[in-house]
Amino acid sequence: xxxxxxxxxxxxxxxxxxxxxxxxxxxxxxxxELWPVLLLAGIxxxxxxxxxxxxxxxxxxxxxxxxxxLAAIGWGVLIGAIYMAFRxxxxxxLVVGALVLSHWVLDVIVHAxxxxxxxxxxxxxxxxxxSVPLTLVLEAAVYFGGVAVYLRTTSALDRVGSYxxxxxVLVQAxxxxxxxxxxxxSSVAMLGGSALLLWIFIPWTAWVDRHRTVRxx
Numbered sequence: 677x678x679x680x681x682x683x684x685x686x687x688x689x690x691x692x693x694x695x696x697x698x699x700x701x702x703x704x705x706x707x708x709e710l711w712p713v714l715l716l717a718g719i720x721x722x723x724x725x726x727x728x729x730x731x732x733x734x735x736x737x738x739x740x741x742x743x744x745x746l747a748a749i750g751w752g753v754l755i756g757a758i759y760m761a762f763r764x765x766x767x768x769x770l771v772v773g774a775l776v777l778s779h780w781v782l783d784v785i786v787h788a789x790x791x792x793x794x795x796x797x798x799x800x801x802x803x804x805x806x807s808v809p810l811t812l813v814l815e816a817a818v819y820f821g822g823v824a825v826y827l828r829t830t831s832a833l834d835r836v837g838s839y840x841x842x843x844x845v846l847v848q849a850x851x852x853x854x855x856x857x858x859x860x861x862s863s864v865a866m867l868g869g870s871a872l873l874l875w876i877f878i879p880w881t882a883w884v885d886r887h888r889t890v891r892x893x
Contacts, residue, residue: 695763737790755772788803832887
């Protein structure tokens with residue numbers, strides 16, 4: 677899943693209103709932010725197989741450090757604990773840690789059975805990527821549902837908080853549509869390099885969020 681992770685980050689603002697949307701975005705997408713680094717370093721493995729699944733040509737052959745359930749739990753605990761150490765907010769730390777784990781849960785819905793429960797263990801995946809229409813419906817429902825929650829939770833302070841948010845939504849949705857309908861990456865290196873661009877959404881969402889305020893009622 678791609679948009680859905682950002683949708684949960686938007687929605688989590690209601691549960692942790694004092695936490696930056698940039699932090700929530702970082703947590704929700706941490707597994708995919710880590711994965712290209714490990715892929716390009718040769719630690720984790722993937723292949724590009726055109727036609728493998730209707731909505732994804734990527735065969736994830738080895739990625740236990742970023743995408744096993746055990747790793748997701750460990751990363752969630754670690755990142756939540758780091759947040760707690762700096763912000764001293766148990767509730768927000770729990771939200772941040774849960775967002776990290778939520779990534780694996782959402783991925784199970786769309787992936788083929790390639791998500792390891794633990795390194796070398798059984799693999800999970802319900803395979804929604806086998807259907808493009810189903811993928812579009814799931815992504816749109818979670819993403820725009822999350823954006824709707826964020827809009828009800830916050831209000832714009834200026835044009836950045838308004839137009840900047842809608843530009844962000846347009847870019848994220850545009851990337852998803854382009855990736856879904858475009859040709860597969862020409863190489864694993866290109867796949868990993870393009871995936872690194874996900875990091876740009878952390879400062880972008882933080883910037884937009886600073887120009888919005890939490891509604892009091």
